Amino acid sequence: MKWRGSEESKNVTDRRGMSGGGKAVLGGGVIGIVILLINLFGGESVQQLTPILEQFNQGSSTTTEETRTRTLTQQEVEMGQMVKVVFRYTEVTWSQIFKEHNKTYREPKMELFENNINTQCGAATADVGPFYCPADETVYMDLNFFKELHSRFGAKEGDFAIAYVIAHEVGHHIQTLLGTSNEVRKLQSKTDTKGANKLSVALELQADFYAGVWAKHNQKYLDAGDIEIALSAAQAVGDDAIQKRTQGQVTPDSFTHGTSAQRKEWFMKGYNTGDITQGDTFNALK
Template structure:
């Protein structure tokens, strides 16, 4: 992606050089389970860390202050600022075209663990959006796991796609979609509630595609393939098959690989936010 020398957002909080207090040491099977459930997009990801800490008992240790950021860390921070700026510009324009005002979210970079308005979280939770403080939280180490554990292609646009997906959850908060979905989940069976969660996540993928549609002048050849590879790698069916050897569709919370690729692509090809009708089409 063409990003060097472009505008950077002022709405990034870089906490990678700050100690996070209590952190989960090691991942093990519990960490893998958390990653399976919450791999980027789950609004409830941050609520899992206390459970993990309880299960691991005395394995928690006090973190030390992080080392100074490397040149690579600094460059990645600059890249994230550019991607967030892109989202700010594009969504501000789209909202204005529909007679609305876009409220810019913050994006927090951290290492190891972090405290949020939604509770504590570790890097095992994967990137997530907290509606309580309207911030996106990311430990960039996740993207190495995305390649090594889940087989996604490398490249910076996979990171850009994930950021855009999380911004998609912010869009849903601003539009009231998330609150309505949580209300609709009340009284539903687990399987029915999961379908609503899938619709929410796929709509966030769709919004990521819309962002890419309006940012085509800055894309390099292969960028969309990187995004689709990431979407494919983190489909519920792909993760369940890899980690537990079988697939349980009723337990899906984010959508299958095919669904995640389809909705990102639909957003990318149409650029029309009215086409993100996942709640009507996902049954």
């Protein structure tokens, strides 16, 4: 992906190599050490916990002192620069799309971290993978995730794997701004686990669709093979692919993100249409 020399987002905080864990936002007791049970491009799992956690967060936000404990390598510095540029690409694209639909886009934030982080959705470790927290409208990423995405899950290496994940997480921000996530939470509270999982799948596939829409509007920055890299990442993190690799069998009723085929299908639908109105995954999955 073409990114060198482009404008960087001013909404990215890089906490890599720092101690202190960032914002300390939770109250005391067991809630203060909640670990979010999400993995591989999660989003809705965090959102489901948000209403509960916010009750404990009110009035408890503080900032811990941070110190840099190590110097970032040149490769890490460049990766951080690339992430900031891609995040800026999302800001420009979605601001324009929202304007075309007579809406105002509120830019999200991003925090790069290592090992663990405290957020307004709870405390999380790097094991959860990249995620979006609607309570503070922030995307959280430990970039070491992408090494595992390649080595353990077989995704192709390349900048656009990271760009795809960023665009997917920003897709959850779009859902927050449009009220989709809130509606899904209400519906999930009225159904059983199987029904709630199906709604989660629809939400995740829509975030993949929005990632594809973003890619369509940023074709001028794409290199040959970038779309194949995105599809490789989508293939790697399908529920069926993960379950086969980790437990040796597939249990569809437990899917929360969609199959590899579905994730690739909806990303490509977004990419082929570039039209935000074509992403009704909820009715498509009925």
